[in-house]
Amino acid sequence: MPELRKDPIIGRWVIIATERAKRPDDFKSPPEGPPEGECPFCEGKESHTPPEIRAVREGHRRPNTPGWKLRVVPSIKPILRIEGKLDRHGQGVYDVMNGIGAHEVIIETPKHIDNISDLDTQQIVHTINCYKERLIDLEKDPRFKYVLVFKNYGWAAGGGRVKHSRSQLIATPVNPKRVKEELAGAHRYFEYHERCVFCDLIKQEMASKERVLIDIDGFIAITPFASRFPFEVWILPKKHSCDFIKLESSDMKDLAEILREVLLKIKKGLGNPPYNYILHTAPFRRFKPGYWRTVDQDYHWHIEIMPKLTRVAGFEWGTGFYICPISPEKAAEFLRGVQI
Numbered sequence: 001m002p003e004l005r006k007d008p009i010i011g012r013w014v015i016i017a018t019e020r021a022k023r024p025d026d027f028k029s030p031p032e033g034p035p036e037g038e039c040p041f042c043e044g045k046e047s048h049t050p051p052e053i054r055a056v057r058e059g060h061r062r063p064n065t066p067g068w069k070l071r072v073v074p075s076i077k078p079i080l081r082i083e084g085k086l087d088r089h090g091q092g093v094y095d096v097m098n099g100i101g102a103h104e105v106i107i108e109t110p111k112h113i114d115n116i117s118d119l120d121t122q123q124i125v126h127t128i129n130c131y132k133e134r135l136i137d138l139e140k141d142p143r144f145k146y147v148l149v150f151k152n153y154g155w156a157a158g159g160g161r162v163k164h165s166r167s168q169l170i171a172t173p174v175n176p177k178r179v180k181e182e183l184a185g186a187h188r189y190f191e192y193h194e195r196c197v198f199c200d201l202i203k204q205e206m207a208s209k210e211r212v213l214i215d216i217d218g219f220i221a222i223t224p225f226a227s228r229f230p231f232e233v234w235i236l237p238k239k240h241s242c243d244f245i246k247l248e249s250s251d252m253k254d255l256a257e258i259l260r261e262v263l264l265k266i267k268k269g270l271g272n273p274p275y276n277y278i279l280h281t282a283p284f285r286r287f288k289p290g291y292w293r294t295v296d297q298d299y300h301w302h303i304e305i306m307p308k309l310t311r312v313a314g315f316e317w318g319t320g321f322y323i324c325p326i327s328p329e330k331a332a333e334f335l336r337g338v339q340i
């Protein structure tokens with residue numbers, strides 16, 4: 001019997017329809033994309049990207065030359081553009097804004113390695129630290145309200161034709177709808193219970209262990225109760241914090257390690273599928289005093305990892321329901337068993 005489950009944060013329903021698909025082994029990752037394109041991200045190809053915004057280098061080497069461990073460059077095909085002033089106006093019932101924003105690519109390794117799970121932990125620490133530094137820097141730009149850090153790995157997940165490990169970030173002049181839904185849901189829960197919904201969820205998951213994948217000192221990885229996608233995984237800090245910017249250097253190694261382990265389990269257990277991950281953190285809170293008043297107490301940053309093993313189709317688009325063909329309990333059990 002399929003089961004409808006409600007996400008406790010935003011109230012979205014999902015359908016766990018396990019009769020439609022089979023066992024964990026039956027999820028085959030979709031076919032590869034077109035042949036690989038020329039890589040502009042490898043060490044020695046610095047002139048093939050726009051000039052770097054930031055880099056991690058040892059010693060005092062010149063920018064845009066070899067000898068780096070990580071580089072951040074503007075996207076060659078930006079979705080939003082950094083130059084210009086914000087202009088928002090109405091066109092009858094419609095709202096329009098000019099496309100101001102920032103779109104950056106974080107090149108996570110000088111070597112031609114595709115999956116971040118294959119980098120060593122220290123290299124992932126550089127990446128996580130870079131997310132934090134870019135968020136701190138972009139917060140200074142008063143035009144931006146939010147920065148979404150995300151990764152597209154593999155062709156079917158939007159990873160493009162170049163197989164070189166990288167993340168992206170996009171700074172937006174408005175708060176994204178998904179983020180607002182989470183903020184509003186967390187706020188509602190807090191008003192009623194005077195507790196953070198994510199903290200409550202972590203406590204319950206740690207007690208039941210059914211959906212826990214990895215549990216280390218500062219972080220936990222779970223398959224969410226109302227998973228939208230098969231083998232969806234969330235990584236959450238156990239200590240309450242709404243803002244990724246406040247992540248301390250001492251916690252970065254643990255976060256890098258749990259991220260690497262989860263992604264490696266997904267890679268090994270599911271045949272190297274494409275995936276996306278996103279970082280959900282609190283928006284910049286300098287605009288309206290009193291706006292998102294309790295966000296420090298009620299919101300809790302996290303990373304959502306979504307392997308791309310199914311397609312979103314008509315019913316999902318029409319309803320906002322997602323159909324997940326494997327229960328998160330089964331998914332957690334399977335991933336726990338994958339040796340890395």
Ligand SMILES: [Zn+2]
Nearest residue numbers: 039042112164
């Ligand atoms: Zn490369």
Ligand SMILES: [Zn+2]
Nearest residue numbers: 196199240300
């Ligand atoms: Zn919390």
Ligand SMILES: [Zn+2]
Nearest residue numbers: 182280302304
């Ligand atoms: Zn989220």
